Amino acid sequence: MSLVKEYQCPHCNAPMDVNPEDAIFNCVSCGQAVLSDGSEFKDHYILKNTLNRTKIHEIVKDFIKKKGFMRGIKGYKITNITPTLTPFWVVTSDAYTHFVGYLRYSETKTRTVGSGKNRRTVTEHVTVYRPIDQEIREKRADVLLGRRGSSIYGYDKVRDIVRSEFSTAIPFNHDHLVGTEKEFDYLSSEIDLDAANQLGKTVVFDNHRARAQKACTKVFDCATQLTYTGTYFVHAPVWQVEYVFKDETYRIAILGSSGRIILGEIPVTTRFRMIFLTLTFLALGAAGAGSWFGRYEVYVPIIAGIVAAVIGFFTLKNTFKPKSVVD
Amino acid sequence: MNVKSIMCPNCAAPLEMEATQSHVTCPYCSVTSELKKVSELIEHFMLPVSYDIDQIKTELVGDILKHPGTPEDLHKSLQFSKIDLKFYPYFIVTxxxxxxxxxxxxxxxxxxxxxxxxxxxxxxxxxxxxxxxxxREFIIYSAEDVQNDLINFEISTRGKRYFQALEAEKVNADVNSSIFxxxxxxxxxxxxxxxxxxxxxxxxxxxxxxxxxxxxxKGVYLLHIPFYFLEFKVGKKEYKATMDAATGRTVITQVPRETSYWVQIGVLTTLFGGIGIAGIFFAVQQIALLGYFSIFGAIAGLVFAIRTLQLGLKSRYRETQRKKR
Incomplete structure (x- = not known):
């Protein structure tokens, strides 16, 4: 027997089909929740879900009305609503970075020289080096997805939202799994506390170094010190919605605690394409008319040409793109 | 593939498994067993094939139809000429x-x-x-054939199960062994x-x-992800696509277009290009009445024409790609 370990429910001894996704298993026979390592998370929180399917329908309707303005989207149908409790780690820390370097920039200097008939202004460019010796000192809350090697739809966005809503989180209770959040798919973390802290530290290091590099032309030294002030495990309710418009599927992710749209796809309709193609021609026409009136100054047609080119760059992109992604 | 057999500890049924497999679920009594003395114990997972060929067709056609100028009856006119289902290995290492x-x-x-x-x-x-x-965490593509689209694909690890050679066999899929x-x-x-x-x-x-x-x-696991490699026909032309069989996302597909689409692109490009070339022509001629007006035409017309061609001729579509660090 030493060769093989069976997974069995400790409560009722029923065999369990173990899913490696879960750190918490629910026994199919008796409903007993089993932690894989037997221990409990002390700082386990949850953003409480406030939505239900009716509200989801309203939010989607509102979203399409607002963001799908002028696209003529009528007769879409919601085909799939999947609520998921998604795991996040919130690593809070006091971060301190000291960096040294210099910033190079050039200044235009005008001065008047000579006198009488020879009096004239001279313009010269001066390269200036400014030594930089600065500190970054801040309280941080870095949010990490509690899953490895994976990403969820709208991940970058949801991270920011979870950070801003973290203050409303309440302590997690197993009743949530059988009570109000019963219909949610429950995802547990694949990352333990130690790994979350380590990954969080890397995020802070990278962020501070990037800021140092932004402030300097050349960074000589950049050193970051980090003191952890608390790491929390947070479950956030995310509603993944799929809807069909003209036989094509589009997705929307909604955060269940506040009803905010994390990320949503919107169809690009023929009407939308025509509007932007028209805008392309309008830009060309308007800039053309402008440069006709200023045709005897060389810079007017050049500037008008560049302006039209920039506008056309985006309007043409909208004309050809397969779908819009908005938040 | 290196296969070995054991006996289910619960019901004594014979089970076959790969040498690197760490867990096995008995198909008869559904007890999962963990093997402790495997030659090299890798946590080895797989994503299930959640999309059959009909569902994947719906996903593929849906994605293609989002593009302008695609045949509207694609749901009927698209015919698969070749369907390959293969599992590709990725290592996820912290x-x-x-x-x-x-x-x-x-x-x-x-x-x-x-x-x-x-x-x-x-x-x-x-x-x-x-x-x-x-x-830091690294995703390492470890199949022998180098497919850039699969290397850059933003994989999802959600829904993974312990690897079972039997499950891949059930859906007639090849399993590409890891080269590492x-x-x-x-x-x-x-x-x-x-x-x-x-x-x-x-x-x-x-x-x-x-x-x-x-x-x-700090942690390492091997994950096999199923992909469909498809060749399909629309009208007389052949196209290729690669789809993620676990999530239904499009890795890459070629986009078939209707003739009328090419006509529209042609007309637009000729129009913008014409303005551009006319602009250059008159700018060189230096006609007094026009002043510098032709310079505008040269700049705007050429940029519009190039942009139209660049966007209009795009023949491939990728749904998602990993961000480069």
Missing amino acids: VHLRTEYKGNGEYATFSSRYKSGYRRISTHLKPEQGVFDDT NLDQAKEEAIRNMREIHKGLMMKELAQILEVRDEPEV
């Missing part, structure tokens, strides 16, 4: 690396005060040492991590004299 370095770093002295800065700078070297200590064994995958991740630390060191130091590092692999 590495912690502590690098101690010594070398010469730059610093500068400034002279000739000017407003809030200086006019002159001279850089010197001074001995410098420090430590980088961080943890566990140690090689770890080495590869550590090498990537060292590259990152080397890049950081180059920013801190002008000369690197001494480097000492301690790599530590």
Whole structure:
């Protein structure tokens, strides 16, 4: 027997089909929740879900009305609503970075020289080096997805939202799994506390170094010190919605605690394409008319040409793109 | 594939499994067993094939139809001429690396005060040492055939199960073995991590004299992801697509278009290009009445024409791609 370990429910001894996704298993026979390592998370929180399917329908309707303005989207149908409790780690820390370097920039200097008939202004460019010796000192809350090697739809966005809503989180209770959040798919973390802290530290290091590099032309030294002030495990309710418009599927992710749209796809309709193609021609026409009136100054047609080119760059992109992604 | 058999500890049914498989679920009594003495114990997972060929067709057609100028009856007119289902291996490795370095770093002295800065700078070297200590996660594509689209694909690991050779057989899928064994995958991740630390060191130091590092692999697993490799016909033309069979996402597909679409692109390009060329022509002629007006036509017309061609001729579509670090 030493060769093989069976997974069995400790409560009722029923065999369990173990899913490696879960750190918490629910026994199919008796409903007993089993932690894989037997221990409990002390700082386990949850953003409480406030939505239900009716509200989801309203939010989607509102979203399409607002963001799908002028696209003529009528007769879409919601085909799939999947609520998921998604795991996040919130690593809070006091971060301190000291960096040294210099910033190079050039200044235009005008001065008047000579006198009488020879009096004239001279313009010269001066390269200036400014030594930089600065500190970054801040309280941080870095949010990490509690899953490895994976990403969820709208991940970058949801991270920011979870950070801003973290203050409303309440302590997690197993009743949530059988009570109000019963219909949610429950995802547990694949990352333990130690790994979350380590990954969080890397995020802070990278962020501070990037800021140092932004402030300097050349960074000589950049050193970051980090003191952890608390790491929390947070479950956030995310509603993944799929809807069909003209036989094509589009997705929307909604955060269940506040009803905010994390990320949503919107169809690009023929009407939308025509509007932007028209805008392309309008830009060309308007800039053309402008440069006709200023045709005897060389810079007017050049500037008008560049302006039209920039506008056309985006309007043409909208004309050809397969779908819009908005938040 | 290296296969071995064991007996289910619960119901004594014979079970077949791969040499690297760590867990096996008995198809008769559904008890999952963990094997403790495997030649090399890798946590080996797979994503199930959640989309059958009809569902994947719906996803593919849906994605193609989002593009302008695609045949509207694609749901009927698209015919698959070749369907291949293959599992591709990815290692997911978390590495912690502590690098101690010594070398010469730059610093500068400034002279000739000017407003809030200086006019002159001279850089010197001074001995410098420090430590980088961080943890990162790497996704390592480990199949033999190099497919850039699969390497850059933003994989999802959600819904993974312990790898069962039987499940792949059930859906008639080939399993591509990993070219890396566990140690090689770890080495590869550590090498990537060292590259990152080397890049950081180059920013801190002008000369690197001494480097000492301690790599530590915090976690590693092997994941097999199923992909459909499809060839399909629309009308007489052949197209290719690769789809993720676990999530239904489009890795890459060629986009079939209708003739009328090419006509529209042609008309637009000719129109914009015409304006551009006419602009250049009149600018060279220097007709007094036009002033510098033709310069506008040359700039705007050519940019519009190039942009139309660039967007209009795009024949491939990728749903998602991993961001480069």
